[in-house]
Amino acid sequence: MKPNFKNILLTTVLLLCSHGMSAQFLTASDTSESSVKRYKSIINANKEIVNFIEYSLVERGLPRHLRNLALIESHFDRKITSGAGAVGVWQFMTAHANQYGLTDQNRTDIYKSTKTATISLTNLYKKYNNWVTVVAAYNCGEGNIAKAMTAAGSSQYHIFSKYLPAETINHVKKYLNACYATGELQSVLSNYNSSRMNTVFxxxxxxxxxxxxxxxxxxxxxxxxxxxxxxxxxxxxxxxxxxxxxxxxxxxxxxxxxxxxxxxxxxxxxxxxxxxxxxxxxxxxxxxxx
Known part of the structure; x- marks a missing residue:
């Protein structure tokens, strides 16, 4: 049968137009007014810490929206300790902290822990090339990310995420919700979609x-x-x-x-x-x- 070139061209154009949207289900799951107000109020109540974190991120060449990682990790509470033993604003576990020379005691130090976090996030981004996977890896560790990628046969988060712990999937959802609240969601999603074009696996x-x-x-x-x-x-x-x-x-x-x-x-x-x-x-x- 002779191919219908007009239909082929139309199909191609439609597919190309939808290409950038193919991962758009990675979006905020809670855009309610109450959710937005909650995140904004936490940020406004911790302006001094938030300003320092944003300054540290920008100084390192990292996007400001990563302040939302500390937001969902600890609500900027430097004294908080999780049930798993993670401590401080950036919720460092002992092994993760020690990997970068941060002592257990200094996990509650906003200056030293933030400096360590920026180094860790920079290294994770060099490896994964998108912030969605970086947030996931920060939560569950690079080993779990590698296992999920291997199980899925893909390095794309929206494909391998089903093999991650439920806590990590929920963590990424919280991050996207926080970024929606701060008006930075599109930046995160654009970064993710761009990275999908050439990701090493x-x-x-x-x-x-x-x-x-x-x-x-x-x-x-x-x-x-x-x-x-x-x-x-x-x-x-x-x-x-x-x-x-x-x-x-x-x-x-x-x-x-x-x-x-x-x-x-x-x-x-x-x-x-x-x-x-x-x-x-x-x-x-x-x-x-x-």
Whole structure:
């Protein structure tokens, strides 16, 4: 059957328009007036600490909205201790604090603990490249994040989060609610959606992919896998070995995650528009030709 290029183009445009919204279910779960007032009142009641935290964040090149992590962790109470033994404004556990040279006693010190928190958050961001995953990792630890990513076969929070502890999922929800209250939610979500375009993920051997370092990005049904392979000068069978089941997923769902070796991903991103144009022009019928 001859492909209907007009329908293909329309479908592609719709998919491209919706692409940025595909993770928008990661949004505030409580936008009630009472929730907004509650978060704002806690911030206003602790202005001196909040100002110091924001200054420390900006000085380190971090976004101000991370003050909301201390907000949901402790309500800025430097003397608070959780049932698990986390202490202070930033709720440092002993192991986490000691990792950065912060003594147990200094966990209640707003200056030293904040400095430690900014270093920890900077390191987490370098690893995960988005603040949503950073908040999750800060709560449950990098080990649990790695296990969840491996179980889900993805480094995208909205996919692997179901494998995280319920407490951590709830923690991220609180953070998004707090960011809604402070008018910074869109910034957090934009950062998350941008990071999804090129996130490094170490795929283990049990995932069905090569045991190597891969990067991932989202594509839609407008892309032809054969043309991707041609443009990147790789064998189509190799491309499919990195992406088992992608053909069917594109046909059935209209979008999928594309995995490529990290050295090839920049080439794909540079050629992405050209690949899409070729796919549309030459007729994007999924169905690879090994």
């Amino acid at each position: 170490f795929v283990n051997g049990g995932s069905g992919k090569d045991n190597s370092q891969l990067a991932e990005t989202d594509i839609n049904a407008g892309f032809n896998l054969n043309i991707i392979a041609e443009e990147l000068k790789v064998d189509i069978n190799k491309l499919l070995s990195w992406n088992p089941g992608i053909d069917e997923e594109l046909q059935q769902k209209g979008e999928s995650t594309l995995y490529l070796p990290t050295d090839l991903m920049p080439d794909f991103l540079l050629r992405k528009n050209k690949i899409l144009s070729r796919s549309i022009k030459e007729g994007n019928t999924q169905g690879t030709k090994p």
